[in-house]
Amino acid sequence: MRGMRTLASVLGLAATVAATPATAQQDNFKAWLDGVRAEAREQGIAKATLDKTLSGLSPIERVIELDRSQPEFIRTFWSYMDDRVTPGRVEKGRKLLDKHRELLNAVQREHGVQPRFLVAFWGMETGFGSYLGDFPVIGSVATLAHDDRRSAFFRTQLFHALEMVDEGHVEPGSFTGSWAGATGHLQFLPSTFTRHAVDADGDGRKDIWGDLHDVFASGANYLSDMGWEGDERWGREVRLPGDFPWKQAQLDVKKPLDTWAEMGVRKANGDPLPTPDGWQGSIVLPQGHEGPAFLVYENFRHILSWNRSIKYGVAVGHLADRIAGMPKLQTGRDADSGAVSFDEVERIQTLLNKLGHEAGPVDGVPGESTRAAIRRFQAANGYPADGYASPALLKQLEARIADRKG
Structure with missing residues (x-):
């Protein structure tokens, strides 16, 4: 009996020790x-x-898991786009644009945001309201x-x-949304709601979960507050010349459109680039220098205020274009070089820092400081300085570290 009690005591102690971290x-x-x-x-x-x-x-452990694997960061551009700008979503977007045209036009008159963009955000964020999220x-x-x-x-x-x-x-019981706390038809973060949501129908409640007037007006008010230009596009797909200076392809570099045209940038179909007076743009390469290129304008930056991912910004803009009847993307389909995982991005950041390129915190997210560090490494080692985090880049960094040790 004493032996059994001793064993039980040991097992109990082990259970207590095992439970201690969670407790x-x-x-x-x-x-x-x-x-x-x-x-x-x-x-x-x-x-x-x-x-x-x-x-x-x-704490919700699943939330932490999802925070470490956001698709905007770890999926390739084409994989991301193929999941989000689908023929079915384009067709449904066109039908809903027609169905709610009167309401959307009224919102446009008040806030200056073109209806196709509101419908595109709606489709991207919740599949036009089909899934608002079930995380508390x-x-x-x-x-x-x-x-x-x-x-x-x-x-x-x-x-x-x-x-x-x-x-x-x-109400707390119905206050659900994404794992990151975005909520409603357009997935507003709480701070976006408190600063920009509106009670469009005057019923005393800003209902972004069930009232489409409040939904569209709140989305348009947010974009308008960000500085949305109601008479401009978000950007366009372009073709770059073979001698394009890749370090110029970043949001921080803005040039008049006629300057880009003089550098050999053309429309995706090869036609000359339109150069409206006063318009400026930046070149972005969401799949690196071998993928498609986009000339983006100020409204693209406003889309990024919703979600800082370049892939997300292009997807919203292109979905809006497709809903309006514009063509599919035409270039760079064969450039899908594989994705990098969260851990691999951390490894890239660690190696960049070791090599003195100052990627910033090792957080697994290839943000602006990481992209700038990648460009510095690429330029210093004779690679196209596109700032793109890829499996090939990781191999290049590991080879450079091995050379140092050797």
């Missing part, structure tokens, strides 16, 4: 949440709201706020989400 994590989260609650009260959020939204909250928004943003990677940003989102509940726009 410690939950205790840490609870203590952190107490701080959130205190700060929210200081900001004027009602105690009843905090009791409804924060009681019993726990408060739980998701709290999880990301507690995580180290983007804690400051999502802590702010958490307070905005609490404000949405506190003002009566949404």
